[in-house]
Amino acid sequence: MTLKLYNSLTSQEEKFESLEPDKIKMYICGVTVYDYCHLGHARSYIVWDTIRRYLMWRGYQVQYVQNFTDIDDKIINRARETESSMESVVERFIEAYFEDMKRLNVLEADEYPRATHKIDAIKRLIHDLEKRGFAYSSGGDVYYQVREFSEYGKLSGRCVEEMQAGASGRVESEDLEAAKKKNPFDFALWKAAKVGEPAWNSPWGKGRPGWHIECSAMVKDCLGETIDIHGGGADLIFPHHENEIAQSEASTGKSLARYWLHNGFVTINGEKMSKSLGNFTTIRDLLNRPIDPMAVRMFVLTAQYRKPIDFTEEAIASAKNGWNTIKEGLLFAYQYGSQLGWEMPEKTLSEETKLLTFQVEKFQKAMDDDINTPAALAVLFELAKELRREGNFLVHEGKTKTSLEKLQKQWVTLVNLSQVLGLEVKIDEQVSSISGDLSDAEIDSLIQQRLEAKKAKNYSEADRIRNELQNEGIKLIDKPDGITNWHRN
Numbered sequence: 001m002t003l004k005l006y007n008s009l010t011s012q013e014e015k016f017e018s019l020e021p022d023k024i025k026m027y028i029c030g031v032t033v034y035d036y037c038h039l040g041h042a043r044s045y046i047v048w049d050t051i052r053r054y055l056m057w058r059g060y061q062v063q064y065v066q067n068f069t070d071i072d073d074k075i076i077n078r079a080r081e082t083e084s085s086m087e088s089v090v091e092r093f094i095e096a097y098f099e100d101m102k103r104l105n106v107l108e109a110d111e112y113p114r115a116t117h118k119i120d121a122i123k124r125l126i127h128d129l130e131k132r133g134f135a136y137s138s139g140g141d142v143y144y145q146v147r148e149f150s151e152y153g154k155l156s157g158r159c160v161e162e163m164q165a166g167a168s169g170r171v172e173s174e175d176l177e178a179a180k181k182k183n184p185f186d187f188a189l190w191k192a193a194k195v196g197e198p199a200w201n202s203p204w205g206k207g208r209p210g211w212h213i214e215c216s217a218m219v220k221d222c223l224g225e226t227i228d229i230h231g232g233g234a235d236l237i238f239p240h241h242e243n244e245i246a247q248s249e250a251s252t253g254k255s256l257a258r259y260w261l262h263n264g265f266v267t268i269n270g271e272k273m274s275k276s277l278g279n280f281t282t283i284r285d286l287l288n289r290p291i292d293p294m295a296v297r298m299f300v301l302t303a304q305y306r307k308p309i310d311f312t313e314e315a316i317a318s319a320k321n322g323w324n325t326i327k328e329g330l331l332f333a334y335q336y337g338s339q340l341g342w343e344m345p346e347k348t349l350s351e352e353t354k355l356l357t358f359q360v361e362k363f364q365k366a367m368d369d370d371i372n373t374p375a376a377l378a379v380l381f382e383l384a385k386e387l388r389r390e391g392n393f394l395v396h397e398g399k400t401k402t403s404l405e406k407l408q409k410q411w412v413t414l415v416n417l418s419q420v421l422g423l424e425v426k427i428d429e430q431v432s433s434i435s436g437d438l439s440d441a442e443i444d445s446l447i448q449q450r451l452e453a454k455k456a457k458n459y460s461e462a463d464r465i466r467n468e469l470q471n472e473g474i475k476l477i478d479k480p481d482g483i484t485n486w487h488r489n
Contacts, residue, residue, distance in 0.1 A: 001361075003058065003368045005229075006306060008237060008260040009155055013370055018228050019258065024055055024062045025223045027257070029215060029232035029240070030112070032069040033093040034078045036282040037100050039311060040266045040273060044233050046297055047263045047305040049106040050421055051231075054367050057420045065222045066109040067215060068094060070116050071208055076197055086198055090114075100283040103293045105422045111222055115214040119200050122209045122217040125251055126189045134250040138180040140192025140205040146185050149246045155260060156238035160185060187243055189213045212243035219256065220248065230257035234264055234306075264308045281311070291316065294423055298323040301373040301421055322381070323423070328391075329384025329414050330425045335487065336394055338440050340404055345427075355413040356406075359383060363417050376421065383414040395477060395487045438472050447476070447484050 003016040018024050028048045031041060048066075055062050070090045079086045098108075115122070126142055129135040134148050146152050146160060153159055178184055188210035193199035199206040209217075219227060225248075232241065241260065248256040265272075268279040287293055299319035303309040333345035359379050366375035387410055390400045400407060418424065438446075450465040466476060469486070477485045 001364055001368050004370055005259055005261060006370045007258075008262050009257075011157075014259070016259065018060065019226065022060055024060045024229065025227040026052065026055075026062055026064045026229040026231070027215075027219050027223055027227055028064070028066040028109075028230075029236055030067040030069065031093075031097060032072050032074060033090050033097065034072065034074040035093060036096055036284060038273065038283065039268070039281045039286065040233070042100075042104060042283050042286075042296060043266050043300050043309065044263050045101060045106050046104060046300045046422070048231055050301065050373065051229075051261070051305070051371055052107065053420050053422055054371065058364075063223065064107075064109050065111045065113065065218070067218050068097075068112055068114045069211065069214060070094075070114045071198060071214075072211065096284070100287075103287055104283070104297055105293065105424060107422075113218040113222055115209060115218070116198075118214070118217050118221055119209070121221040122213055123190075123202055125217045125220065125247065126209075126213060127203065128251050129189065129247065132250060134246075135189055136182065137190075137204045138182075140207060141177070141180055141188055142190035142204050143181055143186040144189055144243070144246060145182065146187070146246065147183060149250050151249070152246050153242065155245055156242045158238060158242075187212060187239065189247070212240055213247055215240070216244050216247040216251075216256075219244075220252075225252045225254050225256075227257050229259045229261060231261040231263070234262040237262055261305075263305045264303070267308060267310045269312050270310055292320065292323060294327070294425075295320040295323040297422055298326075298377075301377055301423075304370070304372055304374060306370070322377070325388070326380050326384045326414075326418060326423060327425055329380075329387040329411070330418060330423075332387040332391060332411050332414075333408075334427065336391055339394060339487075340400070340407070342404075342408065349412060349415060354409060355416055356383075356409050359413050360417070363420075367420075373421065376417075380414060380418055380421070380423070383410055383417075386410055387414065391487070395475075395485060398479075398483075398485055438469075438474070443469065443474055443486060447486065451482075451484065 004013045005016050006012070007014045026048075028045075031037060052062050052064050068090075071086070075086055075089055079089045082089065101108075126135060129144065130137070130142065133145070135142055135144050137143075177188070190202060190204055190213075191207050191210060192204075193206040193208070197208070199208055219230070230241070230244075245256050267273065268277075268281065271277055271279060273279055273281065283296075286296060295316065296319070299311070299316055300309070302315075302319060302322070309315075333342060337343075337345055359382070363376050363379045366372045366379065369375070386402075387407075390402055390407055393400050402410070446465050446469060450462045453459070453461040453465065469476060474486055477487075479485060
């Protein structure tokens with residue numbers, strides 16, 4: 001099968017071919033650490049984590065780098081508001097980022113470069129652009145000459161004349177800055193120091209880097225001149241990624257990235273998320289409702305990553321139900337394994353049990369089609385529902401309709417493919433909630449005591465034992481022949 005990805009640079013799906021066989025260099029634009037991550041961040045980093053997991057599952061060695069923007073007007077303003085330092089604001093929200101992503105089961109990047117840790121690399125890149133005639137200094141600032149780069153606009157599809165608005169990135173006083181520029185759509189590479197703000201020495205005077213140059217420098221410093229995949233939210237296409245291309249390619253004469261991937265927006269009940277509308281939702285507020293983090297992950301995966309997705313109570317309720325179905329399948333071996341005579345589930349997973357070929361091929365076909373997670377989830381649902389049906393047969397009829405060998409393959413296949421999507425159960429927590437502290441032998445002993453109580457017509461004691469087992473999550477099924485079957489809820 002051939003993996004195809006939609007390349008924003010060419011506006012079409014393309015066959016994916018890595019620069020080096022079986023190796024992928026992947027860079028994702030990270031967060032500006034001045035506040036807690038919101039639902040849009042959750043979508044973005046779940047998407048990139050899923051794509052990374054899938055590439056690894058396909059056999060690629062993925063070098064995954066994601067930056068932190070740790071110098072920015074918003075960070076400086078937050079430090080002033082809280083009467084703290086920029087460093088303390090940065091550390092607080094980087095720690096919060098890791099907490100949130102861990103709960104969402106997002107794998108850590110191989111490297112998290114920070115802008116302030118790459119100042120020398122940034123200055124080298126600016127100096128190189130100046131030397132090549134793509135940059136000029138003006139009043140302590142340094143600007144990129146957009147008109148000097150003939151391919152400017154090739155990612156966003158905008159012509160230079162349309163780019164005046166927003167082309168400078170994050171600026172505080174456009175009038176003051178415009179007076180320093182040769183053209184209004186030139187953007188800042190280096191900003192002269194302002195009173196009370198962090199600054200570094202440079203050939204152009206004390207100052208700090210512009211937003212766009214930071215990522216160009218970090219990509220080159222961490223991964224090299226050309227990478228396989230560069231990703232980020234659709235809102236970054238212009239000006240950020242457009243400017244990255246202009247900076248990097250003017251310096252190296254090589255393509256910055258072969259494939260540009262962008263995830264779609266998140267809306268709340270059909271509206272853009274914003275604090276002014278009162279619909280701003282942080283990841284931790286959402287998870288503390290509480291909502292199972294895997295239900296949030298499920299919600300994100302129900303839409304193909306490039307499409308917009310609308311967060312509503314109905315959508316999250318549907319995601320909860322979907323996750324419960326898959327979770328039930330993932331727990332199958334822990335609930336019924338002992339009745340089926342299986343070894344410990346962990347041992348089953350480690351024994352290289354062959355996966356079901358047809359389901360794996362359907363899953364891969366979906367994911368190869370520009371990471372079509374809704375179609376991939378359909379494969380998981382099919383497996384999970386089959387396992388649930390077999391569990392019901394086992395409870396009510398004492399045996400399954402499917403052979404134990406195939407049943408085991410179904411379960412192992414479900415676990416394997418779910419992990420590719422980052423959908424995993426915390427087994428220790430779930431097993432304790434399923435079974436309490438009772439072992440199978442203790443359950444059988446209590447059932448025998450209940451049977452003897454019923455024979456002695458001591459029905460109150462029999463009911464007490466049934467209630468005790470129910471409180472431990474054990475459901476009893478009395479059969480006509482006097483045998484009692486049981487299963488863990």
